[in-house]
Amino acid sequence: MFLTMRRQVLLFLSALCLSCALGQVSYSVPEEMTKGSVVGNIAHDLGLDLKRLKSGKARVYTGASVEYIGLNKDRGVLLIQERIDREALCGETTPCALHFQLILENPMELFRVTVEITDINDNTPSFTNAEKRFEISESAVIGSKFVLEKAFDSDIGMNGLQQYSLSPTDNFVLKLENQADGTKKVEMVLQKPLDREKQEHISLLLTAVDGGEPQMSGTMQIFVSVLDVNDNAPTFAKPLYRAKILENSPKGTSVTTVSASDKDIGSNREVSYLISSSKRLISELFKIDSKSGEIILVGEIDYEKAKNYQIDIEVVDSGGLSDSTKVIVDVIDINDNNPDINIISKSDSISEDSPPNTVIALLSVNDPDSENNGEVECNIDPNIPFKIQTTLNGFYTLVTELDREVASQYNVTVTCSDEGVPSLSSSVTLTLQISDVNDNAPVFERSSYEAYIVENNTPGLSIFTVRARDADWNQNARVSYILEDSSVNGVPVSSYVSVSADSGVIHAVRSFDYEQIKDFHFRVKAQDGGSPPLSSNVSVKIMIQDQNDNPPQVLYPVQTGGSLVAEMVPRSADVGYLVTKVVAVDVDSGQNAWLSYKLQKATDRALFEVGLQNGEIRTIRQVTDKDAVKQRLTVIVEDNGQPSRSATVIVNVAVADSFPEVLSEFTDFPHDKEYNDNLTFYLVLALAVVSFLFITCLVVIISVKIYRWRQSRVLYHSSLPVIPYYPPRYSDTLGTGTLPHVYNYEVCRTTDSRRSDCKFGGAGSQNVLIMDPSSTGTMQRMQSEKSILDEPDSPLEVGPNVVISV
Incomplete structure (x- = not known):
């Protein structure tokens, strides 16, 4: 070896x-x-x-x-x-x-x-099936052919499958026929007529031998059952069929249809088709309809794995006679593969003054498609100082054309496209760092920012993010965010918001109230990490958005506990008569402050209505004598917020033409009690007592005033020295003393008397009722006496004057 x-x-x-x-x-x-x-x-x-x-x-x-x-x-x-x-x-x-x-x-x-x-001879020829069974009619003619399964040997050349042998050869001999693909068609040919009466079953052994050293072989057992009558074998219309199919065709696609005929009649004429290829791959990719002979795709075919398939088709009639044909299926390539880009070698950084044509990367590009579908062309962005060149087939170099340009980095995207229709492409991005100096300050994405936050927010809530970019690289481009010192309404802005140094996220430090503050400004500085650092700042405006957190407040009519307030409507009032108007406000804003008025309850709903927008209470029909004098309306005021808030107000209405009628009917209205005769008695008695006390006090005051005036005249003509003395003023306000209104007291003493003179000064309010029997003359006399009192050399103090503030 x-x-x-x-x-x-x-x-x-x-x-x-x-x-x-x-x-x-x-x-x-x-x-x-x-x-x-x-x-x-x-x-x-x-x-x-x-x-x-x-x-x-x-x-x-x-x-x-x-x-x-x-x-x-x-x-x-x-x-x-x-x-x-x-x-x-x-x-x-x-x-x-x-x-x-x-x-x-x-x-x-x-x-x-x-x-x-x-190749070496390391594989044994083998058959897909260990045995093959035939049913052959005894009337089969000499020369009848029976297609046998071919053996499969993975080796090639002399080490591959070389020959077959069949034993015994009493009735059958083996016939081998070379085919276009270099394989051999194996057929068993009848050379001696069969006689079922003599021998019903025949057992044969088919042996496949390769040409390697040592020689290796495989066998398949053949069993033949002899039948009667059927003496004609089916025959295909063509010895060879060709078909084409696109790769990636879906399962179920029809490839082609084969056809065979049999001269027999009846059941012996019925034929069935089957795939007899010895390769397992064929049976996994194709199947044939046993009745129609249609070949159907059942697997996935890929041009890149196999460009064609050869399918051996066998037709068998009911008597066991058969014929075979070959179907060659050519796979048509489609552009279904993107170019595959591999980076063999690359540089991560390069000096900005590197000479032109410096190689920074070596790429390998491959497209497994065929013809134009596999022809690849690579390009890069023409606006960057690089170019791509081809070297060997499928290899490219990326070179620089930098001419001392200054930049932080380049992202070079190499795009390789094939020439298929439609064209497929792949891309790879190479990042190249350039030597850098800190010559760029951070730049914010906007010249100013505006952000909104809803009131009653949770402290620490993220409002929004400011971002600044630095054209430098590495540490010089690392941006930090700083909140510049300033104040909002005299309070440091840092008590309102904070900014994250790394991310630029602005957080709310406190919970905001729209009714207290509606917006505020501050500035954020972005600073890089260079030495020395460069910075820039931006203005930020935060606007507080209103939330429906305040209910409406009714200004009129004023609701006071225990008081009797009623609106009078004459019985002659026409339809649309304005009774009164409910006035309410909402401190919220926008739609949260849009108010609507509705009549919730009423003594007589058919008599009054409330304006939805203006709150006006008007009559909706003519007032009649049958209408009750006492009418009580409950009006609800709602805002337009989500969820809505509301307030209610009770309006008392008297349907009458005179005040006594109202007094007689409305004495117990605020408390909804039955009419009480004793209450009228007490009211009349109280009125008489008050009148008596008033007249008595008036007489006493006038008498005292006349007496003091006479005393002052006597003192005025005496030669005794008078030392004026001005004590402090005292006041009694509503709710802190026994007087219902504000009274001012001024006390004076003379040098020759131990008696105190009291002067009741004017009230601070403009609404003053002057109670003086002498009317205008008395008032003028009081003013003249006051002028004398105000003089520092005045020898005496003026007598008492009384002013009652109502």
Whole structure:
């Protein structure tokens, strides 16, 4: 075996010199060689020095998942790395060869290497079925042919299947017929008439023998059952059928239809079709309708795996007579494979002042499709300073055309497209870094930002993200975000928002209230990591969005507990009479503040209605004498928020023409009690007591005033010195003392009297009722006396004046 290998290697030595000159070398080795076996001295055959192999980091590139051939750089030889099975690697393809490349660097060199794998006799001929059964009529004529199953041998050449033998040969002999594909058609021919009465069953042995050393064989047992009558075998219309089918055709596609005829009649004329190919692959891909002879695709076919299939079809009639034909199915290629791009070698970075045509990457491109579908052309973006060049078939180099250009990096996308219809393409992107200096400041994506956040948010909520980009590279392009110091309504902006230094995400520090703050501004600075660092800033505006968190507030009518407030409607009121208007506000904004008014309850719903938008309460029919005097309306005010909020207000309405009628009817209205006669008595009594007290107080005040005035006149004419004294003012407000309104007191004392003079000053309000019997004259006298009192040299204090604020 090894002598054969050496002999084959010597046959190629005459062509090695020419191969080395072209960067190619070929070897031939038998299959099943042990690991570590020497394939050839690649260094010697290529004229390379062993030092060059080491310094150039020589390596073998196969582009396949399994590397059968390896390189020993110390010896400069190619070695077997994995067991090579020619049948598993190539199948029936001849010649079987491994193609790979030897790659050197510094400088980069590429050599093609081809290793042909020769066959050895390591496979035994075998039949798919261990036995074959025939049912043959005794009337079968001499020369009748019976197609036998062919044996399968994975080996090729002399090691493959060579001949068949049949034993015994009393009734049948073996006939072999060469076919176009190089195989042999095996038929069993009747040479002596059968006699069922003498011999009903015949057993034969078919032996297949190859031509290897040592010779190997396989057998199949043939059983023949002799039948009566049927004396005509079916015959195909053609000895050879051809068909075409597109690869990737769906299962169930009809390939072609074969047809055979039989001269017999009746049941002996009925025929059935079957596939008799010995290859298992055929039965997995195709099936035939036994009645119609239609061949149907049942598997998946791929042009890249097999370009054609040969199907042996057998037709058998009911008597067991048969005929055979061959169907050749040609697979039509479609463009179903994208170009496969592999990066053999590439540089990760390059100086910006690198000379033109510097190689930065070596690519291998392959498309397994055929003809135009497999023709590939590679291109890159013409706007970048690179170009792609083809070297050997299927190999490309990417070179630079930089002319001291300054850039942080280039993403070079190589796109390879085939010439199929439609064209398929693949792409690969190479990233190349360029030496950088920090000469670019970060730039924000926008000149300013606006963001919205709904009020009542959770502290820590992410509002939005600011982003800045830096045209530099690496550390010089690493951007950090900083919140610039500023204040919002006198409060540092950092108590409102914060910014993530790494991501630029802006978070809310507190929960916002739209009713307190509607928007605010601040600035964010983006700073790179260069030395010295460069920065830029951007203005950010945050706008608070309103939420329906406030119910409507009713301004009118005012609801006071225990008070009697009623709107009067005369009985003569017409339809549409405006009774009153409910006024409400909502501190929210937008649709959250859109208010609608509805009448929820009413004493008489047929009498009143409420305007949906304006809150006006109007009559919707003519008021009659039958309508009750007391009418109570409940109005609900709703906003338009989601969910809606509401408030209710009660409106008392009196249907009457006079106040006494209202008083008599509405005394217990606010509390919805029955009319009480005792309450009227108490009201009249209280009114009389108040009137009496008022008249008494008025008389006392006038008397005191006259008395004080006379005393002041006496003091005025005396020669006693008067020292004015102005004590502080005192006030009593509603809810803190016994007086229902504000009263001011001013107390003065004279030097000759221990009696205190009291002066009741004017109230702070403009709504003042002057209670003075002398009317205008008294008021003028009070003003004149006040002017005398205000003089610092006034010898006496003016008498008391009384002002009651109502």
